[in-house]
Amino acid sequence: MRAVAESLVAGERVSAWDLNDAGPDDFPELREIRRTGNQALRNAARALLFGLGGPEALGEDDLTLLRRLIKSKIAVEVPLAMRSCEFWYAIPTTDQAAVLDAFGLSDAEPVTMSLGTEIWNQHYHGSGHQRCARLYVSPALDGWTLVFGRPSDDQHPADVTGESSWSIEPREQYQAMLANEKVRRGVDRDRCVALSRRFGAAQLYWRSHGDSTTSWCVAEKGELVRFYDVSAPEESAGELAAENGYLLPHEDTPLPEGWADDIEHTDDPLDWQREWVRRHRRLKAELGLPDHCDADTIAEALSVHPGKIGPHTRAEGHGVIALTRCGREYGHPRTLLRGLAYPPAPERPSFLDEDQT
Incomplete structure (x- = not known):
């Protein structure tokens, strides 16, 4: 789990899907990081504990700190x-x-x-x-x-x-x-x-x-x-x-028949989509059509x-x-x-x- 915590600190993409094989057996390692890691790693370990087991996985001390932090943020939110x-x-x-x-x-x-x-x-x-x-x-x-x-x-x-x-x-x-x-x-x-x-x-x-x-x-x-x-x-x-x-x-928006037929299809399909959106917006404005x-x-x-x-x-x-x-x-x-x-x-x-x- 240390490698996952380091990925979080580095700003790399990690999602809940990446934790499918993790569980309570990983809590001791994360709690050890909470005790001995630097501030960034400790925060990431806290996030992983919450991510794997919810508030109760944090332990009494961490949960008390988290609740205190949230309460202080709510007061000025x-x-x-x-x-x-x-x-x-x-x-x-x-x-x-x-x-x-x-x-x-x-x-x-x-x-x-x-x-x-x-x-x-x-x-x-x-x-x-x-x-x-x-x-x-x-x-x-x-x-x-x-x-x-x-x-x-x-x-x-x-x-x-x-x-x-x-x-x-x-x-x-x-x-x-x-x-x-x-x-x-x-x-x-x-x-x-x-x-x-x-x-x-x-x-x-x-x-x-x-x-x-x-x-x-x-x-x-x-x-x-x-x-x-x-x-x-x-x-x-x-x-x-x-x-x-x-x-x-x-x-359907009552646009003229065939209004998009001549939009060119290029190697990049997004070119067609962008031109479709531009023309659709322009015609709606010109014809005064409702949204x-x-x-x-x-x-x-x-x-x-x-x-x-x-x-x-x-x-x-x-x-x-x-x-x-x-x-x-x-x-x-x-x-x-x-x-x-x-x-x-x-x-x-x-x-x-x-x-x-």
Whole structure:
């Protein structure tokens, strides 16, 4: 583990996937580094202990120091925008304890907003119950509490079929996948409605940063007000004033026929993509065509958009990470906290960063 700790200190890319073969047997070596290493190595060892076993793996002294450090940072913290938030609930309450109870969460550990964001952004790393073991619950932001992730029961609904039971025929596999997605949409709608019955209102948002997948659900006083999912527009229910003046994500932009046919394909496929984006933006502006709305658009209009949080946002209390039923059964998921322990590796730029016109 010393070599991994040294890689972290050097700013090399190490992820939770690289720790799949590590476990409690490595704790003694990491704790020895905590006692005898230099400051940088000690911080990296602390990050690895947390990454392998969660807060309890740190030991009483380290956990006390970590909690003290987090408490001091919370006292002076300024709200900051989240990146890659993807899936979240927005609930109009400042009662964090009630929210934790509603989602079946326990073992809450206070975190700064930056630390909570970092933990959430790594929820998809690793295998098994990594995605469903732990949720991040924000402080109250302009009166709204945001919950990132699904509780265990929603992540594992009874009517979802496992891949091991699927046919080997590709078409039947695809149909099974679609059936599972339909079940999950129903579970998410039911959860949103149930939360609104308890808190007066609830909203659920999904915005993929890997493709165009997006959805939103709004419920009030136990009634579904609006549901939309780009993957199943036929299941839509209700409507929102916030959608007025926009195209829905599944609707095509009414551009002239053949508008992109003459874009040249070169050896670099990104050349075509960049030119497609430039021309699409230019034609939309020239023709005065509306933009598409998505979960980000609706969240910003109706509650709090995680990506637009900032010094202007009124924050009450502090955020927490908390365990779901899966977390209590299987333990904390593996999470390497770069922001707390060692220099982060540089971010990779988007292929569109070269030209935003």
